[in-house]
Every structure is written in C-alpha cells, then in structure tokens.
Amino acid sequence: MLDNQQNNSIFDRFKDFLSKIFGKNLSTQGKLIVLTGPSGVGKGTLLKALKANHPDLFLSISATTRQPRVGEVDGKDYFFLTREDFEAKIKDNLFLEWAEYAGNYYGTPRSNVEGKINEGVSVVLEIEVIGARKIKDSFPDALLIFILPPSMEELEQRLRDRGKDSETAINRRMETAKAEIAACDEFDINIVNDDLKVALQKVEVAIFGDSKVLK
Numbered sequence: 001m002l003d004n005q006q007n008n009s010i011f012d013r014f015k016d017f018l019s020k021i022f023g024k025n026l027s028t029q030g031k032l033i034v035l036t037g038p039s040g041v042g043k044g045t046l047l048k049a050l051k052a053n054h055p056d057l058f059l060s061i062s063a064t065t066r067q068p069r070v071g072e073v074d075g076k077d078y079f080f081l082t083r084e085d086f087e088a089k090i091k092d093n094l095f096l097e098w099a100e101y102a103g104n105y106y107g108t109p110r111s112n113v114e115g116k117i118n119e120g121v122s123v124v125l126e127i128e129v130i131g132a133r134k135i136k137d138s139f140p141d142a143l144l145i146f147i148l149p150p151s152m153e154e155l156e157q158r159l160r161d162r163g164k165d166s167e168t169a170i171n172r173r174m175e176t177a178k179a180e181i182a183a184c185d186e187f188d189i190n191i192v193n194d195d196l197k198v199a200l201q202k203v204e205v206a207i208f209g210d211s212k213v214l215k
C-alpha cells in the first residue's frame with residue numbers, strides 16, 4: 001500500500017503531467033485578489049491596465065441594482081438587476097459577498113469566481129470595504145489591496161471630472177470615501193494612485209512579486 005506522502009507525490013506528478021498537456025496550471029488554485037478604494041480613485045483604470053498586461057487574470061463582473069451610467073453595458077460592466085432579483089439571489093446564496101453601497105446593492109456572483117479559482121486562474125474583485133471584509137473572512141488567503149487617492153481634494157476633483165454623478169451623488173460618495181479610507185489599515189497593502197504607471201507597477205508587484213514585473 002502507498003503511504004500518504006507517496007500517494008500525494010504521484011498525484012502531484014500526474015497533475016503536472018496534465019498541466020503540461022493542457023497548458024493550464026492544474027496543480028495550484030488561482031489567487032483571489034481584492035481591489036478596494038473609494039469611488040473615483042481610479043480602480044477601473046488600474047484594472048483595465050492590469051488586465052491588458054496580464055490577460056490571464058479573470059476580472060469578476062459584479063451584479064448591482066444601481067442604474068447603468070451612460071455607456072455602461074449589461075453583462076460587461078455589471079449585471080444590472082432589480083432589487084427583487086438581487087434579493088432573490090441573496091436568498092439562494094448565489095453571491096460570494098454582497099453589500100449595500102450608496103443606496104444600492106452590489107454583489108459578486110459566486111459560481112464564476114469559485115470555478116476560475118479551482119481551475120488555477122487568479123481572480124480580481126473590485127469591491128467596496130464591507131464586501132472586502134466578507135471575502136477576508138471566507139478566503140483568509142485572499143490578497144486585499146486598498147487604493148488611496150493622493151488627497152481628498154484630488155478625489156473630489158476626479159469625481160467631478162468624471163461627470164457621471166449628480167452633485168448629491170458626489171457628496172454622498174465623498175462621505176462614504178472618508179469612512180472607507182478610515183478602514184485602509186485592514187488591508188494587506190495600501191497603494192496611492194497618484195501616477196497611474198507607478199500605482200499599476202505596485203499592484204503588479206503585490207500580486208506577482210518582483211520578478212515578473214521588474215524584468
């Protein structure tokens with residue numbers, strides 16, 4: 001009879017063999033990476049650049065009950081749901097995490113994310129603080145990154161320049177931003193998004209380590 005150690009090593013070699021054939025990493029689970037930061041801090045732009053540099057990363061598409069902004073596409077930017085549909089999905093435990101933010105529900109669909117991680121694909125979630133805490137509880141190995149603005153004035157300016165939110169929405173988001181920034185110490189790493197290129201490189205170093213990024 002094989003003891004456990006022998007058994008594991010044969011199993012690992014078999015997985016390596018399959019990985020080589022299929023060109024996929026079957027030996028390890030993908031990483032779960034959480035990117036959080038106040039609205040307007042530039043998470044979306046950072047994520048776009050990250051995905052362009054690392055097409056293998058899977059960016060989870062969230063569900064939300066907020067109205068689509070001009071140019072946003074259902075199933076690409078978000079899955080836009082009614083409150084009724086969202087609440088039904090909460091009941092059915094279809095979200096990995098969910099939270100209410102500025103009067104709307106936001107949630108991470110469970111199935112895609114769990115499936116990708118089990119396939120060895122690393123997954124990035126762009127979510128707010130309450131959701132990030134829930135992920136930390138259920139995935140202690142997740143890497144939690146918090147993106148900070150260079151200053152509150154700069155954040156407000158960016159929200160205004162974006163021109164996508166009403167004055168009331170901007171004020172509400174600034175209030176929420178203060179509370180979110182107060183929680184940044186709970187995250188594994190804080191990165192200031194002053195210069196996009198520098199911030200991106202710091203995110204890459206946090207995810208992949210020095211070697212892949214700085215070569």
Ligand code: 5GP
Nearest residue numbers: 039062098099101106107108126127128131
């Ligand atoms: P926005 O309305 O600006 O697209 O997003 C508002 C906030 O909701 C942002 O901080 C964004 O990161 C967060 N968010 C987006 N998707 C999710 C999600 O699936 N879960 C949680 N908890 N927050 C999310």
